[in-house]
């Protein structure tokens with residue numbers, strides 16, 4: 240795992256392997272299925288997690304091919320960062 244920064248909005252993400260992403264999508268799907276229609280809308284905007292989620296910036300939708308390795312100052316200590324499929 241390494242950290243990468245979105246070239247569009249500057250948000251830091253941690254990289255995940257394809258295997259890790261597939262596992263996350265599957266486990267999210269199992270949890271999502273059990274939610275009521277109201278919960279799906281309220282918590283996830285009716286959008287289940289898909290491969291698209293992990294190939295684009297969580298914040299601005301920029302493609303994961305347009306990221307760079309993170310610099311130490313890119314993310315303040317303690318900030319929550321999201322996962323993204325490793326582009327290499």
Ligand SMILES: [Zn+2]
Pocket residue numbers: 245246247248249250296297298299300301
């Ligand atoms: Zn972004």
